[in-house]
Amino acid sequence: MNYYQITFNNLEGFNPNLVHQLITANLGVTDWWHYIPSTYLIETTTTSYYLANRIISAFSGMNFLITKIDINDYNGYLDKRAWEWLERKLKKNQNKTTYVPYARSPLAELLKGINKDTSTLFPQKTMADSALRSLLKIKK
Secondary structure (H helix, E strand, C coil), rough: CEEEEEECCCHHHCCHHHHHHHHHCCCCEEEEEECCEEEEEECCCHHHHHHHHHHHHHHHCCCCEEEEEEEEEECCCCCHHHHHHHHHHHHHHHCCCCCCCCCCCHHHHHHHHEECCCCCCCCCCHHHHHHHHHCCCCCC
């Protein structure tokens, strides 16, 4: 089974119901996921070449990207139903994964100096500059 992410850029000039119908019912898709606007994750036995040719023939001029994905490696912040879909797919492969929403990372260390005022959300320049210089081992 192949898993692909299909992302569309310019849906404004196209009927979204027809795009959805093409993706979910006419591309050899056995299961699909659509929890991010303009993005589908699909399960199919076809290839990206086949998928692209079908989309191009149905919606000439539409910008899109099809990428084969590894559904065993994922993370993010999404609706619970999105995670449940991925977990169902992983059970087929007998893999167990854990979602860690607040894992420590170098970026988290850099962002410690973020101003708590949510209307700006800009890092305090001196702390961010200092932390970045330290991380990159750059002298002032």
